[in-house]
Amino acid sequence: MMTPSSEPIAATAATATGRWFDGLSTQPRRVTVVQVAGPSLELRASEGADPMPTASTAAVLARWPLQQARFGEAWQAHPTPVQGPDGSTLWLDAQHGAEARQWARQARQQTREPLVQRWIASWPAAVVALVCAIAVIVWFDRVGAGWLAQASLPLIPRSVEKGLSKQLMQHVDQRWPESRMVQQERRERIVERFHAVARTMEVPVPITLQFRRDGIQAGFNAMALPDGHIILFDGLTEALTDDEIMAVLGHELGHVVHRHGMQRLMRGAGLLTVAGVAVGDFSSVLGSLVGGLQTLHYSRDDEREADAYGRQFAAAAGLRPDIWLSVWRKFREVQDAQGGGEVPGWMSTHPTLDERLKEAEAAAVR
Numbered sequence: 001m002m003t004p005s006s007e008p009i010a011a012t013a014a015t016a017t018g019r020w021f022d023g024l025s026t027q028p029r030r031v032t033v034v035q036v037a038g039p040s041l042e043l044r045a046s047e048g049a050d051p052m053p054t055a056s057t058a059a060v061l062a063r064w065p066l067q068q069a070r071f072g073e074a075w076q077a078h079p080t081p082v083q084g085p086d087g088s089t090l091w092l093d094a095q096h097g098a099e100a101r102q103w104a105r106q107a108r109q110q111t112r113e114p115l116v117q118r119w120i121a122s123w124p125a126a127v128v129a130l131v132c133a134i135a136v137i138v139w140f141d142r143v144g145a146g147w148l149a150q151a152s153l154p155l156i157p158r159s160v161e162k163g164l165s166k167q168l169m170q171h172v173d174q175r176w177p178e179s180r181m182v183q184q185e186r187r188e189r190i191v192e193r194f195h196a197v198a199r200t201m202e203v204p205v206p207i208t209l210q211f212r213r214d215g216i217q218a219g220f221n222a223m224a225l226p227d228g229h230i231i232l233f234d235g236l237t238e239a240l241t242d243d244e245i246m247a248v249l250g251h252e253l254g255h256v257v258h259r260h261g262m263q264r265l266m267r268g269a270g271l272l273t274v275a276g277v278a279v280g281d282f283s284s285v286l287g288s289l290v291g292g293l294q295t296l297h298y299s300r301d302d303e304r305e306a307d308a309y310g311r312q313f314a315a316a317a318g319l320r321p322d323i324w325l326s327v328w329r330k331f332r333e334v335q336d337a338q339g340g341g342e343v344p345g346w347m348s349t350h351p352t353l354d355e356r357l358k359e360a361e362a363a364a365v366r
């Protein structure tokens with residue numbers, strides 16, 4: 001096959017002479033080997049008087065991509081065999097063989113690096129890559145981590161929550177002493193009723209009710225630890241009736257049943273979650289993230305889910321839907337009494353009190 005020859009990459013240096021066996025005939029042909037763009041080796045006929053034919057005069061006998069040329073072992077000063085992809089063989093003297101081997105080496109390096117270099121050098125591509133990377137991170141932060149937390153939640157045994165809650169309970173004990181206000185008789189009544197309703201709801205974890213006070217203010221609040229410890233603060237217990245307390249406890253239990261605390265932690269852990277699940281050492285991964293009780297800062301969706309569970313719980317307790325109206329109104333009273341600003345605990349979480357009141361009003365009418 002005769003094809004027009006290409007311009008050599010370097011007119012002087014990148015040439016060699018050798019003998020070529022085309023694989024069909026036993027007769028070798030003298031060839032000039034030129035490195036051309038591609039990068040390839042071009043084998044040009046050099047019979048006759050002109051040992052270094054120019055690009056215009058030479059007939060190209062073969063053109064091999066340098067990467068596909070297979071160099072045989074050079075032995076002392078003997079010629080080096082080079083096998084082409086077409087099955088033909090080129091013999092180069094020791095010196096030229098070493099040179100051609102070097103071209104091949106350079107060609108390999110050039111094709112490996114430019115892939116990355118060209119990619120970086122072209123800035124639109126770099127910008128696209130950067131934007132994609134940011135998009136992935138943002139997606140993971142907004143959706144992916146939550147999705148991951150939810151998806152891997154069933155893999156996490158409840159015992160992990162127990163260990164974490166032990167850690168959290170230490171914070172509780174340090175900050176909030178036992179209640180001295182709520183009378184024993186009322187406590188027992190609330191505890192008994194709470195457990196009775198929880199049994200009908202088939203709550204999957206053992207639950208424990210605690211009564212605490214929050215310093216001087218007594219605290220208008222309630223909270224749940226992931227393992228089923230639910231804490232009622234004096235301020236709330238005093239202001240609410242037993243029925244209203246059942247409703248609030250239902251909400252808190254909703255956080256436990258839906259494992260919101262665990263989901264928060266796992267979301268925070270992000271990819272660490274995957275690692276933790278993969279290596280099976282989940283509690284130590286999460287344990288390192290339990291900084292304090294701020295861990296239990298639930299999302300708006302968490303609160304809505306807990307509200308929904310609370311409504312079911314209140315119904316199971318035999319309470320009418322308008323119980324929520326009186327609960328939220330009492331929260332509103334406290335909020336107003338405190339100047340209408342943000343109140344820590346229950347009311348600092350979304351959804352807003354207005355939204356909750358509106359929903360309760362609608363439910364009460366139904």
Ligand SMILES: [Zn+2]
Nearest residue numbers: 255298303306
């Ligand atoms: Zn809540």
